[in-house]
Amino acid sequence: MATLERIRSKGGVLVAVLIGLALLAFILTDLLSSGSSIFRRSQMMVAEIEGQSISIQEFQSRVSEMEEYAKLNSGQSSLDAEMINRLRDQAWNQMVNEILLNAKYEAVGISVSPAELLDMVTGPQAHPMIQQLFTNPQTGIFDKQQVIRFLKSKQYDPTANFYWNFVEDQLINERLYEKYSTLFQKGLYVTNQWINSEAKARSQSVDFNFVIKRLTSVPDDQVSVTEKEIKAYYNDHKETFKQTASRDIEYITFDVEPTDEDRENTRQTVLDMKKDFSSPDIDPVQFVKFNSDIPFNSNYFKPEALEPEIRDFVTSASEGDVYGPYFENNTYKLTRLVDVAQLPDSVRARHILLRNNPQNPDEAEQLADSLMNLLKNGADFAELARQYSEDPGSAINGGELGWFRQGQMVQPFNDACFFGKKGDIVKVETNFGWHIIHIIDKGRATTKYQLATLGREVTYSSKTYQDVYSRATRFAALNNTVEKFNQAIEEQNLTKKYGRNLQKNDRFVGNLESPRELVKWAFKADIGELSPIFEFGDQFVIAVLSNITEEGYMPLDAVRNRIERQLMNEKKKEILIKQFKEQKASQSSLEEIANALEGELHSATDVTFNTFQVTGAGTEPALVGLALYSPVNEISEPVAGNNGVYMVEVTNKKETEVDTELIKNQLKSSLFQKISYQLLPEIREKAEIIDNRSNFY
Incomplete structure (x- = not known):
């Protein structure tokens, strides 16, 4: 303390200046460094939603979660660019909705309790997504115990835990929005006046005659629009001129x-390979796999299933013969006859699938051998399938697969069925696991050909x-x-x-x-x-x-012509309405008015409130409304529509009974649907959302 006092007394102004400079340097350094940090943060901001910033790292983390979930759902190890783009859009919409809606939920006190969530996944009315995930394959019924076992075991499996957390978030968000939208639905009411008005409109249909005088009948030079009127209209309707x-x-x-030279080089390459491809010492299947742009197809074909030139070749060739080169689908090809066999078009079979256990690779095969022994000793195949098969689609039917054609099953399964004998029970391994197959029946065998086609696509x-x-x-x-x-x-x-x-x-x-x-x-x-x-x-x-x-409002010059045309049409309508009123005062019939105005006279029948178009007028709600609310046998006042000005005379009105309770329910349903489809878009429309995704993707 004494030292501090000495410095103060002896250093005087000098110390004060030095301290001041040191403080200034410190402040400037901090400001510059924090400014740089602020600048970096703004560069890394992918969005700002109602003042809340979203960094690119946060957004990409959400995208990565959705990618992992999509992979788990599809069983794929990678996703194509189109799918990733779709997931980015989904992640964006999800984050925007969550931020906007969570604020709404908090404001009105909406939440989903742990007990409520548990009821959604294990209760008697479990969410459809949970029911789909945990349905017993043998009974087709939701299995609550499966859910409970999964919830207990998921903590030991990071993948299962991630999957469940993702599903849980979807369930919570869905329930929150359901509660929020229900608040709006409960606040809506269909009044008796609305019901009666709707009932009256629906119960009536009218027949009427009408005169139309189209806007095009008034020359443009008969109306004028001032610059002041255009500017006034623009200012009054500015919201309609918003643009992104x-x-x-x-x-x-x-x-x-590819050039002609490229095509010839490809043809020559294929021709050069013909000698090796024709050699009896090479395996044509392996040769195709290593040298062809076309994958080997192991199926056997009837002659009529082949192109005419190949059909002529195989029916006269010997095994090992090669045809080509020939050009097809931008590819030069060589085709070798590999095998000729008598095979059916289809086979009927049933199977028991035993999936391989990575922790115990021999377990499935050992069980398959045990079941084979049981079957040899007379065990019931269908009962064993229902008890042991891990193919839920067929197990419930005793393993029955029905009739299937060549190529519908994976190759080892396909070959076992089509090359085996009717009644055989065989064991075969595929990428799904071990199968015990019973060949129940086979179609009539015909001559079929197996071909190896080597193809080189013409590229540049x-x-x-x-x-x-x-x-x-x-x-x-x-x-x-x-x-x-x-x-x-x-x-x-x-x-x-x-x-x-x-x-x-x-x-x-x-x-x-x-x-x-x-x-x-x-x-x-x-x-x-x-x-x-x-x-x-x-x-x-x-x-x-x-x-x-x-982004903002279209400039006046960009919409000037559109506004001018709109104002001209409004003035034309005023001119035509005045002409109609003058003629109504001096003429006694609608026909006379039509003749005096040189207008079109039309008739319409059975027009109701729900009529979309009127013959001779097109889509004109104003005309429909005028006819429905005009007295019978009286000439109406003129009304302006989309395409012109109309005057009607109703000749007949018919009343039919309507179900007011049905109308009430329909009106309520329509209101609820509007909430379902318009609530979220309205919230997003009014929100401040800055989207910087284009800076990163």
């Missing part, structure tokens, strides 16, 4: 396609690829402005293509293969800027950005 950010591009493609060579790339590079170098770009397209007779109204998260542009990078470029480029050369599949692409539309 989009881009328009123009582009050309340089397609990499590296030389062709380089030639096309050189053309694209030369075009880009010589035509680096919009004017030169368009002039070169015309001079070289190239086809210009268009990508219009591209959204920042779009993944498709015309028929281009995976053109995501082109869309991302379009949102960074300036109008008139030419793109680098993109390679998408077998195409090189050069594009120019032709238009930028920013």
Whole structure:
């Protein structure tokens, strides 16, 4: 303390200055470093939803979860690009919905208790998803004990635990939304006035005559619209002119396609392989597997199932003979006759499936041997299938598979059935496990042929690829402005293509293969800027950005013509309504009014509240409403519709009884459906959502 006082007294102003400078340096350093950190955080933000930031790491973690769940559900070890894109969209929608809805749930005090969740998975009215996952394959009935056993054991299996947590989240989110939407449904009421009005409208049908004077009958030069009126309309209806950010591009493609030289080289390659393929010393199946673009098909075919030229070949050839090369489906082929056999078209069989246990690889085969012995000693196949088979679809039917054709089953199973004898009971292993198969019956055998077809698809060579790339590079170098770009397209007779109204998260542009990078470029480029050369599949692409539309409201100039046309039509309607009223005052019949106005006179019958179109008028709700609410045998006042102005005279009204209780239920159902389909979109529409996914994907 004394030391501190000495410093204060002796250091005086100097110490104060030094301390001040040190503090300033500290503050600046912290500010700069935190500013850098803030900048990095903003760069890594994939979204901001109602003020809540979502980092790319958080979003990608959700996507990865969905990918793992999809793999577990499908049994696949990997997912294609299209599926991953769909899962990204699902993850996005899920995160947006959760953030928006969780705030709503919290505000009204909605939650799902552990007891409620347990009832959803083990209660008498278990959720359909749980019922589907835990149905007893033998009885087809939901098995509550299966769920309980799974819940007890899942903690020892990380995969099962992950799967269950994912399912549990879906169940909770679904129940929360169900409760929230029910609050809205309970707040809706169908009034008696509404029911009676609807009943009256539905109980009536009318026959009527009507006159139509179309808007096109008034020349455009008879009406005028001022700039002030256009601006006023624009300001009053500005919300209807909202637009999302989009881009328009123009582009050309340089397609990499095989040349005649490439085709001849492929034909020569196949021809060079014919000698080896024809050799009796080689295995044609293995030769095809190692050298062909076409996989080996082990099926046996009837002659009539083959192409005519191959049919003529196999019916006159000996085993080992080779036909070709011949050209088919952009592929040069050689076909060798491998085998000729007498086989049926279909077989009827039943089986017992015993799946392999990775922890005890011999267990399934040992059980299969035991069951084979039981069957040899007269055991009932159907009973053993119901008791032991792990194929739930057939086990419940005693292992019965019915009749099946060649190629419907995996190869070892297929061969055992089609090459075995009727009545045989055989044991065979497939990728599903061990099967005990009983061949119940076989169709009539006919002559069939097994073929090995070696094929080489005609593709472009590296030389062709380089030639096309050189053309694209030369075009880009010589035509680096919009004017030169368009002039070169015309001079070289190239086809210009268009990508219009591209959204920042779009993944498709015309028929281009995976053109995501082109869309991302379009949102960074300036109008008139030419793109680098993109390679998408077998195409090189050069594009120019032709238009930028920013998010917000369409500018007045962009919608001026539309507004002017709308205002002109409204003024034309006023002119026509005035003409109708003048003629009604001086004419005594609808026909006279039609003649005086040079309008069209039509008739309509059995028009009801639900009539969508009226012959002679088209889709005109105003005309239908006018007819239903006009007195019989009286000329109505004129009314403006979509296409013109109308006047009606009802000639007949019919009343039919309607079920008001049914109407009430239908109106309630319609209201509930609106909540189901519109509640979430409305919440999202009003939310502040910043979507930066296009910066990352």
